[in-house]
Structure formats: C-alpha cells, structure tokens
Amino acid sequence: MYLDLVERWIVRTTGRTLDQHAADPVPAAAHLPASADQLRLAREVLLTAVDELRTLLINGDDLTGSPTTLASALDEISGHVSEYEGARIHLEKLVTDPDRMGYVASHPVQPVRRRYVNPGDTVLIVLPHIEYLRQQKIAGRAVRAQIHTADVELDPGEFPGPVRLTHGLAGIYRDRVEDRLYHLRATGERRISRH
Template sequence: MPHLDTISRWVTATTDRSLDQHAADPVPAAAHLPEAAATLRHLRTELLLAVDQLRTLLINEDDLNGSTSTVAGPVETIRALAREYRYARNWIDTLIGDEARSAYAEANPGRSLRRRYVNPGDTVLVALPHTDSCRRQNLAGHATQIKVGTSDARLRPPGSVNPLRLSHADAGIYRDPTEDRLYILQGADDEAVPDR
C-alpha cells in the first residue's frame, strides 16, 4: 500500500498552499517547508515504528520473560524520537507562522506547477529555490542547469571554473514520498520555475 502523505495534506490544509507551491515561492521560510516536511515525515514514521515495536513486545508478553531493559530500551528510544519529533514540529510551525511567508502567500496566488521526475545522472534546468543557502550564494531564483546526484546536485555557477555541490533541497530537487522518486518543479507552461 502506498504511503499516504499526511504531512503534505496537513501543510496544505494549514496554509492553503501545497508543498510544491511553497517551494516555488521566493521567501526563505516557504522554500524550507518541503525539507522541514520531509524531516517531520521521517521522524513521525520512525516514532510510529518504535511505538509499534513496544506495543508488539507488550502484546507478546516479552516484557514478562526478559529483563527490565526489555521495556526500558524501547521506551528510551521512543523518548529520544519524541524529542527529535518535537524539534522538527517546532521548526515547521515556525516556518508556517513566518510573517514574510504569510504576507507573500496572501498577496500572491500559488503557482500552477507540475512535477518532472528525474533520476541520478540526469542534467536538468531548475530554478534554484530561495533557501537561505542559495540566497547567501546569490543563486536563489536563477534558472540553472544541474546534474542530479543521489543526495546532491552539481552545477557550475556563471563565471566559475569549479563545480558547486548543493543538497537536493538547495538544488530544487524533491522526493515524492508516495512513489519514492525524485522530481523537480516546472511552471505549467515553462521549462523551469522562473525568477520572480
């Protein structure tokens, strides 16, 4: 059964904008939302698995036949994951509540976008998102050819002889959690989402 992306649905219901639409917005808080959602999604899944393992242990009565650490170990794992989950949830709540993100979303309708699935080794044209890292390097919003890697992307900035590596999040590459495939965003009629 494909994974139902509850985090994406929650963000869309909360902000009236999909994660893809946030990714295309020229506001750092919006551009970081897809990465924050992926982190929260991952931690939520890990927490669910840890709780399920503890529940199975108790149902099978393994806690009665083993040592006291039989329960203490999984409980400690759950406690650590819950702490990480809380930090991830706080991060996404901060991004959702960001005043600049909210003001931009109110003043501008969400773009009509389509996904183009890519594979490691592909060279594609993307508009680099407005993440803090891309803004610091004056790359945000520029349409750029990138080579997709398994966990990052390579590009050659204008006027540079050395290639630059960016994480997928900073290169405008996203992972579809239901199909477990990489994709980039394109405007409904464009090659890449253009600079605004």
C-alpha cells in the first residue's frame, strides 16, 4: 500500500494507519482521514505557490514585471501557509486527542481490509464513529447503502425517507493511488451487528 508523507507521519506518530484509525470507535480517530486529506490539499496548494514563486524568480519575471509582482506572490504564499498551519493544528489535535490515545493504549491494532465499491453498488457498510453520526445514534451501525458518485443513500427500509450522507460521513474513502472508492472491514470481523 502506498503511504504519502502525511500518512507516514500519522503511522510514525500513532502506530496506526489511517484505515485502522477510521475503523476505531473513537470520534477523533474517525475524523483523521478527512483531516489528513485537508492537510494534503493545503500542502499541495502551498507547494504549487512556492514553485510558482521559484519559477518567477528563475525566469526573472520579478525584474521585468510590476514592482508588486514579488510582494503579491509572497502574500499569496503567506495565505497558503496560514491554511496549511490550520490544517496541521487540526490534525495534531486529533492525533493527541486523549480519548483516541486512551483507546490506542488499551486496544491492539485491528487489522482492516479495503473493499472497493463503485457508484451504483449497494453494499453493507459500518458507519464510522464521527461525532455527527454519534449524535444521530447511528455510529457503528451496519447498514445497507447505495453508493453514488458524491454520497451514499442509506437503505430506506431502515431509515424513514431518503437519508443521504457524504462519502466521508458514511465511511467511504477514495484510494488516491487507484482513484477508487472503498469502505473498510476489520479482517477479524465474522459477523456485523445490526442495531
């Protein structure tokens, strides 16, 4: 499995992969994949802005362009640094969350496997322990869901009316290398309880 810099840092710091965190029944752990995505995006945007500044300097555009060209590029980078720092601080809060750390200390790493899905599939998923789902009292439940391009629709037989959740809320993730959707199953899981 390919691990990018952000995930390698998380594994080194916590001893668990993002997939393993996502399967843990702790809100901070369940929020780690989305927070890691935010940090990845902030890093990518910052790197692009820095590369553009470097190109501007190498090409001498700072000498031939407007006198404010350099200042404008630096202001843009400064804004991206602020976004990056905010994303990093948020991720670090989840990593150092006392409930998450307590769970890790008292529970061994749970092996998980990815089950790839496509839009149009109807599959049994386990809803993650994201705070919103805990408030709805459905976190950790196994439910049938139809996968759509940007969200999932929970089985109307179990929930009155159409209930749609974004992929992240429903525990559907995107494999960045294969560009495919997947959900997680604990490999030791024999039977999923349906509350």
